[in-house]
Amino acid sequence: MTSFDKILAKPAFSRQDIVRLLKAENEEKTALFSKANAIRHKYVGNKVFLRGLIEFSNICTKNCYYCGIRHDNPLVNRYNLSDKEIIAAAGFAFENRFGSIVLQSGENNSTGFVNRIDLLLKKLQKLSGGNLRITLSLGEQTRQTYRRWLESGAHRYLLRIESSNPELYKKLHPPDENHRFEKRMEALNDLKETGYQTGTGVMIGLPFQTTDDLAGDLIFMKDFNIDMVGMGPYIEHMNTPLYEYRHLVSGREERFQLTLKMTAILRIMMKEINIASTTALQAIDTNGREKALEAGANVIMPNITPGHYRDDYLLYEDKPCTNDIAEDYTGSLEARIALTGNTIAYNDRGDSKHFIKRKQAFFRE
Ligand code: SAH
Ligand code: SF4
DSSP states (O other): OOHHHHHHTOSSOOHHHHHHHHTOOHHHHHHHHHHHHHHHHHHHTTEEEEEEEEEEEOOOSOOOTTOTTOTTOTTOOOOBOOHHHHHHHHHHHHHTTOEEEEEEEOOOOOHHHHHHHHHHHHHHHHHHTTOSEEEEEOOOOOHHHHHHHHHTTOOEEEOOOBOSOHHHHHHHSOSSGGGOHHHHHHHHHHHHHHTOEEEEOBEESOTTOOHHHHHHHHHHHHHHTOSEEEEEEOOOOTTSGGGGGGGGSOOHHHHHHHHHHHHHHHHHHSTTSEEEEOHHHHHHOTTHHHHHHTTTOOEEOOBOSOHHHHTTOOSSTTOOOTTHHHHHHSSHHHHHHHTTTOEEOTTOOOOOHHHHHHHHHHHHO
């Protein structure tokens, strides 16, 4: 047994172990992915859950240094879908037996926005007779807002920590009250305590980020006991401050591979969580999402934002745009997933098994 195989066989990984696993190449990488795939099949089966992603507005009050739709980028054509358009997209997901949707937008904390989402959630619940699980990805909000939205029909919330290293987090955000690491941590804690299936995630391959930082990110997810995760490669955007540091970033293929390794290691560490195969993977490799399914992921988020708005939700360059719409709907997604040895779980809300058990344990106490 090689030293790599010995680490892979351990019941728990130390930070150093994770750093070593992240350096896997060739047959080591194959062994890592196949172990993760076997664990995924054993613990969460061969089902792939679908979440219809609705990017309903690119209007954002924040200024994260990496993001293409940050407030201060004047070159963005800002849009905001009407309730009718959002409901139509959700209806499409429901009719196509998706089981769940994700509502995502730039961050907005105004009373008008909070009330709008509240009403929208109620309408969406009515539309589906309560049979559509709704994930929100609307950034940092107050505890009261999180509670209100939960009571109005949201079930899950995705708020990436972006990087669990506070020093790195600082380098990625402006030094003001709106972009504090502690505030983000507080929001994550609020979400969990409010009762959401809580998801987080990080960007992989950021400037200034080390392998040790990434190992720390996985340990953070385990310690925080998250229910679901969406992590993807960092992809530069030319109209952002972080673009200045693009020379510090590894090649896209390397970031892609690193993301697959992060996915695989996390699956081994957290066997029953939901792991999304994210859109940014597809931006680098057209088969990216399928490759992540073979490395431990079990969720796919087809973009169901009405086509003409998609080109304006450019968080990063080369994001799959309008043209990809047909591809996901023509049944080719089904065929592509079948090639990975998995099947789509239609009409399945796709709750995180980890969350269900966490909740049961809570009520037993
Ligand atoms: N405003 C919300 C949701 C939209 S942004 C929020 O920030 O939570 C969703 C995610 O897009 C962010 O969490 C970030 O991880 C990712 N993102 C932004 N810019 C990116 C980039 N340049 N490369 C890769 N992912 C990026
Ligand atoms: Fe806004 Fe989210 Fe982009 Fe930050 S990452 S600028 S909060 S959309």
